[in-house]
Amino acid sequence: MGATFVVTLREAFEAALILGIVYSYLEKVGARDGFRYVTRGGLLGLLASVGMGVGVGYLSGPLLDLGPDLVTVTVIFAAVALLTWHAWWMQQHARLIKGQMQHRIDEARAGNRLWVVGLIAFTAVFREGAETVLFLWGIVAQAGGGGWGSVVGGVAGVACAAVIGWIIFRGGQSLSLPVFFSVTTVFIMLLAAGLFSSGVARLGGMGILPVSEPLWSTSWLLSDKSLVGGFLSGLVGYRSEPTLPEVIAYVGYVVVVGCLLFARRTPTRVPLASPTRS
Amino acid sequence: MKRVATRSCLTLVAALALMAGLVGSAGAADPEHKLVIEKNRFDTDVIKVKAGAPFVLVITNKDKGPEEFDMPNPRIEKVIPAGKTVRVKIPALKAGKYPFVGEYHAETAKATIVAE
Numbered sequence: 001m002g003a004t005f006v007v008t009l010r011e012a013f014e015a016a017l018i019l020g021i022v023y024s025y026l027e028k029v030g031a032r033d034g035f036r037y038v039t040r041g042g043l044l045g046l047l048a049s050v051g052m053g054v055g056v057g058y059l060s061g062p063l064l065d066l067g068p069d070l071v072t073v074t075v076i077f078a079a080v081a082l083l084t085w086h087a088w089w090m091q092q093h094a095r096l097i098k099g100q101m102q103h104r105i106d107e108a109r110a111g112n113r114l115w116v117v118g119l120i121a122f123t124a125v126f127r128e129g130a131e132t133v134l135f136l137w138g139i140v141a142q143a144g145g146g147g148w149g150s151v152v153g154g155v156a157g158v159a160c161a162a163v164i165g166w167i168i169f170r171g172g173q174s175l176s177l178p179v180f181f182s183v184t185t186v187f188i189m190l191l192a193a194g195l196f197s198s199g200v201a202r203l204g205g206m207g208i209l210p211v212s213e214p215l216w217s218t219s220w221l222l223s224d225k226s227l228v229g230g231f232l233s234g235l236v237g238y239r240s241e242p243t244l245p246e247v248i249a250y251v252g253y254v255v256v257v258g259c260l261l262f263a264r265r266t267p268t269r270v271p272l273a274s275p276t277r278s
Numbered sequence: 279m280k281r282v283a284t285r286s287c288l289t290l291v292a293a294l295a296l297m298a299g300l301v302g303s304a305g306a307a308d309p310e311h312k313l314v315i316e317k318n319r320f321d322t323d324v325i326k327v328k329a330g331a332p333f334v335l336v337i338t339n340k341d342k343g344p345e346e347f348d349m350p351n352p353r354i355e356k357v358i359p360a361g362k363t364v365r366v367k368i369p370a371l372k373a374g375k376y377p378f379v380g381e382y383h384a385e386t387a388k389a390t391i392v393a394e
Contacts, residue, residue, distance in 0.1 A: 003384070003385065007381070007382075056344075056357060056359055057344075057359040057360070057362070059359075060362065064359075064362065064364055065364055065365045065366070065367075068356070068357060069356070072355075130357075131346065131355075131357070134344045134346070134357055134359075134382075135344075135346075135381075135382050137343065137344065138343030138344045138345070138360075138382050139343065139382075140343075141342045141343040141360065142318075142341070142342055142343045198353070201352075201353035202353055202355075204352045204353060204369070205349070205352045205353045205354035205355075205369070206354075206367075207332065207367060207369040211351075211352040211369045211370070211371065213351070213372065213374075214351055225384070241350060241351055243351060243352075
């Protein structure tokens, strides 16, 4: 029971984290009507996960050999792009005062751009969703032998992740707006860096990028398959045995996107109204 | 915004098509190694392969539930649905040991690829 609990909690944690952040972001900027995009996106992600989980059983031959890999890699890189865009958007908002921000949100609403948060929710759920569905399905299929405890553990893991998402949502509401924006921008950036590096690692496994040995190993300290390691992996992309391409991808992403997000402070600062003496 | 989105989608599709071509084109002549999953275990503990040459793992899942082949380095994760056979292409490995697990039953489904 414990083992399945850890697996599903680890798989669902990242989705819960992203959903928690996106919901509280909308709440913060006074765009509660955007909730429905997130909810629909998340539900569609769930449907797609079930669809893929079931569908994969009907595939065979090269389609089964390659199809799921291509879908996974696409979803990973799409998620990286969307999260980067979201972080950039939040960072823009962070510099605005309240009235201006309301204006921007209204603009986004009018330009129908809030659906992007729905897309973020979709990729967040779908990315690990299909795997979680298959895993749960597997333990249900074998429940006769493995015992229903495993099934309960698996479901409890997903439920626990959902509770964590809810706590993030509630916690986000108690933070002040500037603090919330800076904290979540950094979080999303690190999360996206971790995703990006895992996408690059996948390309290595598919033979598209060169394979290399792990640069170091911190498995003795904290395996990324353990509960805490899994949390850190979802949160900031922790790897206990990273390879060179993974490290380059991670550091490269943080440097490039970090500069884009945080280095342009000075030029966009609103000049203080200087008292004129004429 | 929309145009940018469309364009990036197209680029992505093109890149994926290219990748599919790259991945698909190789492998016809690569040596194959068979691996069977039964009762949440692999049928062997060690698979010996030639270092420096790509190969194909032909994994058959004889169980009632799906299993996920999970190798941390190089990072390969592959779901093998119940009763199915999946061909997993493994890139050329340097001499060494490469452990992998069946992620859905990681306590029992463990084995190692040894490249020599």
